[in-house]
Amino acid sequence: MKDILWLARRTLIATFRKKSSWIMFILLPVAGILVSMMIYGGGTGGTLRVGIVNEDGDSRITKDTLSFIQGMEQAEVTVLDEESMKQKIAASELDTGVILEKGFADSVRSGHPEGLTLVSLKGAQVTAYLKSMLNNYVDNIAAIGLSAGADQTVFDKIYNGYSQKSFGMDASVVEDTSKAKNMTYQSLGFLIAFMMFSACNLTELIIKEKENRTFLRILTSPISARNYVLSNVMVNILLVMLQIALTLFMLKQVFGINSGIPAGELVLALMLYGLAAISLSLVIVAFAKNSGMAGALQNLIITPTCLLAGCYFPVDIMPDSVRKIAAFLPQHWLLQTVDDLQNGTAFGQLYLNLFILLAFAAAFAFIAIYRFSRNNDTRTFV
Amino acid sequence: MNVLEIHELTRKFGDFVAVDNMNLKVREGEIFGFLGPNGAGKSTTINMISSLLRITKGEILLLGKNITKHSRFAKMNIGIVPQDLAIYEEMTAYENIYFFAGLYGLRGNELKERTAEALEFVGLSDRAKELPKNFSGGMKRRLNIACAIAHKPKLIIMDEPTVGIDPQSRNYILNSVRKLNEMGSTIIYTSHYMEEVEEICSRIAIVDHGKLIAEGTKEQLKSSITDTKDIWISYKSEQPLDTERIRQIPGVTQVLDDEQEQLLRVWSKAEINNLNLILQQLIQNQVEIRSVDEKAATLETVFLTLTGRNLRD
Numbered sequence: 001m002k003d004i005l006w007l008a009r010r011t012l013i014a015t016f017r018k019k020s021s022w023i024m025f026i027l028l029p030v031a032g033i034l035v036s037m038m039i040y041g042g043g044t045g046g047t048l049r050v051g052i053v054n055e056d057g058d059s060r061i062t063k064d065t066l067s068f069i070q071g072m073e074q075a076e077v078t079v080l081d082e083e084s085m086k087q088k089i090a091a092s093e094l095d096t097g098v099i100l101e102k103g104f105a106d107s108v109r110s111g112h113p114e115g116l117t118l119v120s121l122k123g124a125q126v127t128a129y130l131k132s133m134l135n136n137y138v139d140n141i142a143a144i145g146l147s148a149g150a151d152q153t154v155f156d157k158i159y160n161g162y163s164q165k166s167f168g169m170d171a172s173v174v175e176d177t178s179k180a181k182n183m184t185y186q187s188l189g190f191l192i193a194f195m196m197f198s199a200c201n202l203t204e205l206i207i208k209e210k211e212n213r214t215f216l217r218i219l220t221s222p223i224s225a226r227n228y229v230l231s232n233v234m235v236n237i238l239l240v241m242l243q244i245a246l247t248l249f250m251l252k253q254v255f256g257i258n259s260g261i262p263a264g265e266l267v268l269a270l271m272l273y274g275l276a277a278i279s280l281s282l283v284i285v286a287f288a289k290n291s292g293m294a295g296a297l298q299n300l301i302i303t304p305t306c307l308l309a310g311c312y313f314p315v316d317i318m319p320d321s322v323r324k325i326a327a328f329l330p331q332h333w334l335l336q337t338v339d340d341l342q343n344g345t346a347f348g349q350l351y352l353n354l355f356i357l358l359a360f361a362a363a364f365a366f367i368a369i370y371r372f373s374r375n376n377d378t379r380t381f382v
Numbered sequence: 383m384n385v386l387e388i389h390e391l392t393r394k395f396g397d398f399v400a401v402d403n404m405n406l407k408v409r410e411g412e413i414f415g416f417l418g419p420n421g422a423g424k425s426t427t428i429n430m431i432s433s434l435l436r437i438t439k440g441e442i443l444l445l446g447k448n449i450t451k452h453s454r455f456a457k458m459n460i461g462i463v464p465q466d467l468a469i470y471e472e473m474t475a476y477e478n479i480y481f482f483a484g485l486y487g488l489r490g491n492e493l494k495e496r497t498a499e500a501l502e503f504v505g506l507s508d509r510a511k512e513l514p515k516n517f518s519g520g521m522k523r524r525l526n527i528a529c530a531i532a533h534k535p536k537l538i539i540m541d542e543p544t545v546g547i548d549p550q551s552r553n554y555i556l557n558s559v560r561k562l563n564e565m566g567s568t569i570i571y572t573s574h575y576m577e578e579v580e581e582i583c584s585r586i587a588i589v590d591h592g593k594l595i596a597e598g599t600k601e602q603l604k605s606s607i608t609d610t611k612d613i614w615i616s617y618k619s620e621q622p623l624d625t626e627r628i629r630q631i632p633g634v635t636q637v638l639d640d641e642q643e644q645l646l647r648v649w650s651k652a653e654i655n656n657l658n659l660i661l662q663q664l665i666q667n668q669v670e671i672r673s674v675d676e677k678a679a680t681l682e683t684v685f686l687t688l689t690g691r692n693l694r695d
Contacts, residue, residue: 003485007485014473212470212471213464213466216468217462218482219433220457223485
């Protein structure tokens with residue numbers, strides 16, 4: 001064990017002396033979260049920032065319309081002049097603007113509403129909700145106006161009844177978790193791709209040490225080839241754990257994204273996948289004759305399989321035939337597990353997914369060991 | 383006492399026999415020259431002594447213990463200076479020695495002391511914190527040696543430790559080899575430079591085609607070929623010499639023509655007087671003879687006589 005720790009210590013020091021390793025092991029998983037947030041984020045967390053320009057004065061209908069907008073759930077209202085409103089919308093300080101033009105109240109009273117303008121740079125995505133609510137409100141008052149005709153007393157009576165009507169209502173807000181789930185899913189998609197690249201990168205050290213002959217010097221010492229490989233696997237597991245911990249910490253604590261999955265269950269599933277990734281990297285090293293070949297194999301295997309498994313974009317948009325291929329990839333089974341856990345499936349019911357991940361790890365490890373043991377020449381083999 | 387004993391050692395790669403039934407003994411305190419042309423089986427033998435290659439047949443004893451059965455003991459007592467540099471370019475000279483010495487179980491102050499001693503020994507103490515990429519070829523070779531000796535092995539195997547370096551570094555390394563030997567290490571030394579071997583080795587073994595073909599002190603080896611004479615002919619010629627015709631002269635065993643130096647070396651059986659025929663052949667071909675000399679047998683003569691090849695071929 002002391003031998004393994006001594007070798008692992010050197011590998012860790014040598015790895016983290018290179019700036020590229022910090023990018024590969026630490027920055028890329030975090031960058032994955034940021035990219036996911038850019039894809040699935042957007043908006044301001046449900047609050048609609050509305051600017052109102054009141055050119056219609058203090059008539060009752062105008063004031064009530066203002067109050068109606070101010071009373072809307074998740075609307076943050078600012079009353080300002082038209083020029084300021086346009087500037088703020090252009091600067092993204094407001095999502096939308098409402099202009100109550102002069103004569104707005106009179107037109108509503110007469111039953112033919114006009115003089116209400118909505119301004120937005122973001123279009124229907126932002127204004128649809130506000131427009132719908134306002135249309136409904138204004139149309140109701142206009143209907144009262146039409147019914148009352150020119151009789152102001154009748155209008156006032158009906159309007160008073162309408163505006164004073166209060167309904168007993170219990171409101172409960174249901175949290176929209178779809179965004180958080182999508183972001184988690186996508187972030188983990190990137191993480192598992194980076195985990196695979198990191199594992200291969202680290203295992204490739206074995207080939208590089210063969211090429212610079214230090215591997216042979218190590219083998220002339222009391223270190224066995226098995227312990228040498230084990231030390232590499234140990235560092236690999238450590239770094240996989242670090243990547244998982246860092247990504248989950250950043251997701252939850254820094255970016256405030258709730259994955260919807262208990263941390264322990266997620267870590268366990270990710271670790272099983274991590275073992276499969278490390279074993280696969282050993283297979284690549286076992287078959288590659290030099291570091292150039294290992295790099296080429298990495299790119300040939302990792303990038304396409306991650307694409308097929310849905311690490312970079314949702315697998316749902318792919319044709320059925322491609323989705324069937326994905327079933328043969330460990331990445332798919334991890335993402336499937338994450339998806340199932342997010343949709344409320346109990347962890348215990350996902351034993352098949354977890355077993356398949358473990359089977360991938362074991363199968364790859366056996367192939368690597370078999371390949372290593374076939375070559376008894378230590379000059380070319382571990 | 384024998385530090386190393388090789389009994390009937392054989393290594394096969396498929397049908398190819400790289401080392402064939404070799405027997406060898408290296409005594410304590412020797413600098414033992416291990417020579418052979420390329421492909422003779424030297425590296426294969428060294429790899430088996432280093433436990434890098436499995437033995438097909440036979441056994442190797444280090445300090446009386448079978449290295450296959452006592453692999454850890456053997457590895458703890460052997461230091462290998464490989465022909466190709468085996469150092470980490472991204473680690474300083476100190477870190478390289480510290481790491482490799484640590485593989486032998488050294489830790490703490492002992493490890494630090496041994497690292498400092500090894501650095502001092504190869505004259506790199508003042509460059510300890512520098513990366514090898516800033517070193518000259520000779521300094522890298524010295525670091526390569528330091529990484530192999532910090533754990534103070536009983537047997538040091540040096541495989542071409544002076545390849546491709548300047549004369550100053552070569553002298554430094556040769557002196558280091560002598561010093562290591564004086565400090566109690568037994569050394570197996572391989573080189574393509576015959577003058578190095580002649581200068582520092584107390585006993586020499588010559589292998590060819592996987593077999594040990596001669597073994598002994600320099601004097602013993604030289605005296606073993608008294609039946610061969612070594613004729614040096616200095617000449618002047620515009621045309622390349624027809625060495626094949628000279629080779630066909632009765633008694634001639636080997637011909638070597640150095641066109642640049644215009645020096646022809648002919649090895650011939652001592653009992654046959656054929657010098658006249660050799661000179662006649664040259665004169666017939668319009669070659670101007672400048673001088674003729676018959677040299678005493680050298681190690682190179684021995685090597686050429688036994689293997690039919692020059693050491694640097």
